[in-house]
Amino acid sequence: MSALLNRAALARLAPELRPAVDPAELRTRVVHFGLGAFHRAHQAVYTEQAAARSGEPWGITAVAPRSAETVRALRDQDCLYSLTERRPDANVSRVVGAVVGALAMGPDAKAVDALLADPEVTVVTLTVTEKGYHRSPLTGGLDTAAASVAADLAADPDGPLSTVVGRLAAGLAARMRAGAPPISVVSCDNMAGNGAALGRVVHDFVRASAWPDRAEILDRMAEAVAFPATLVDRIVPATSEADRTAAVAALGVRDALPVTAEPYRQWVLEDSFAAVRPPWERDGALFVPDVAPHQLTKLRLLNGSHSALAYLGTAAGLDTIAETMAADWGERLVRALCAEVAPTLPVGRPDPRAYADDLVVRFRNPAMHHLLRQIGSDGSLKITERWLPALRELRARGTSTPVLELALAAWVLSIRRSAAPTDPAADTLAACWEPATRPADTVGALLRVLGAADLADDDALTTAVADRLPALRAGRMEI
Known part of the structure; x- marks a missing residue:
């Protein structure tokens, strides 16, 4: 030795x-x-x-x-x-x-x-x-x-x-x-x-x-x-x-x-x-003097994309970020999410389009073996920071949010499949999946666990997320 x-x-x-x-x-x-x-x-x-x-x-x-x-x-x-x-x-x-x-x-x-x-x-x-x-x-x-x-x-x-x-x-x-x-x-x-x-x-x-x-x-x-x-x-x-x-x-x-x-x-x-x-x-x-523009850009673009790749990649049966980026929808997901969220970011630097270009290069690195299960852990805390504030802002403006809805549906599906055993809210999340409950109601219940009662009360949002579930269960990434 x-x-x-x-x-x-x-x-x-x-x-x-x-x-x-x-x-x-x-x-x-x-x-x-x-x-x-x-x-x-x-x-x-x-x-x-x-x-x-x-x-x-x-x-x-x-x-x-x-x-x-x-x-x-x-x-x-x-x-x-x-x-x-x-x-x-x-x-x-x-x-x-x-x-x-x-x-x-x-x-x-x-x-x-x-x-x-x-x-x-x-x-x-x-x-x-x-x-x-x-x-x-x-x-x-x-x-x-x-x-x-x-x-x-x-x-x-x-x-x-x-x-x-x-x-x-x-x-x-x-x-x-x-x-x-x-x-x-x-x-x-x-x-x-x-x-x-x-x-x-x-x-x-x-x-x-x-x-x-x-x-x-x-x-x-x-x-x-x-x-x-x-x-x-x-x-x-x-x-x-x-x-x-x-x-x-x-x-x-x-x-x-x-x-x-x-x-x-x-x-x-x-x-x-x-x-x-x-x-x-x-x-x-x-x-x-002010970290907020940099912080918000990183949180919503890099961390937000990372979480989306983790949950959609898991739904597709993949294991790592590099594998997910190699799928025909991986780069499209990252660029689409960045474009959707960009209006919620401060005007000026960092530039969202250039940032997305860098993310694609970094995420594609074939030498990295970043596990989706590592990135997807503790989702009830991470997506509350990474997705929900942007989702609120966009919907308040009347802007459509198809990519965030898809990402949220993939997270919902991950709860169903694994009961999120490492998540601090695991038991409460698992209890939201009642067989007789309408999928849209399950989405709403999960959002309430996240402290997002306002989003849970948005019937159009919960229905849109629920409508994404059948395709995800079948392994189809419709971006």
């Missing part, structure tokens, strides 16, 4: 395979919640390059909300891992060294809070997916009635908490009490206005707590904690066993946690930080 990837093994690697910076020279100045592949292929890369090009010791301690196994595996490798860019002509691999610590949020609660209160830590980033924010579909604020949130509110804030929102709120409260310097907390999840959304649920948690000094904490947070909005973009498939085998071949050492990604990456950030931060712009990150 090959030796394990760790700091001792770096000297045996070819120079082009080694990290851009010596990990031993870095210190924890960024805390990141979410130890998944996306962070390791995106923010960690930007941070490593920022440290290498500035000479500043910007290291990351990553906190895993659930997976203690991933923490152990990363620690065993001195927090090193490999990144492989899947290019159409050839793969390119190297080791990333930006992560210098790994913690499990529950068992290591005290260590997490200590870092959040550490004056040297001035940035917190998050990739915890939409469901990690526990937002109410009705208000957009924290769902304090959710079992895990309610349990955290009733628990000792110094002990283990089960939600990232609770742990972050408790840690920031400790920082405020200690009078530590300001800090910026950066959501890197795919939500419109993600900075404001994160700020709201954190403030809601503090406000709903039983902490006697909660009013003072909120006042201090208003001055000392910033929640910049961001847009993040890179396609990062789930790691497969074949990826692990390929990593050994590329490195000559064994990597238990390799990640793969497309060559393209983008990071746009609202320039409203409360404290010093890594100079991510040295690696191409863009700082702007």
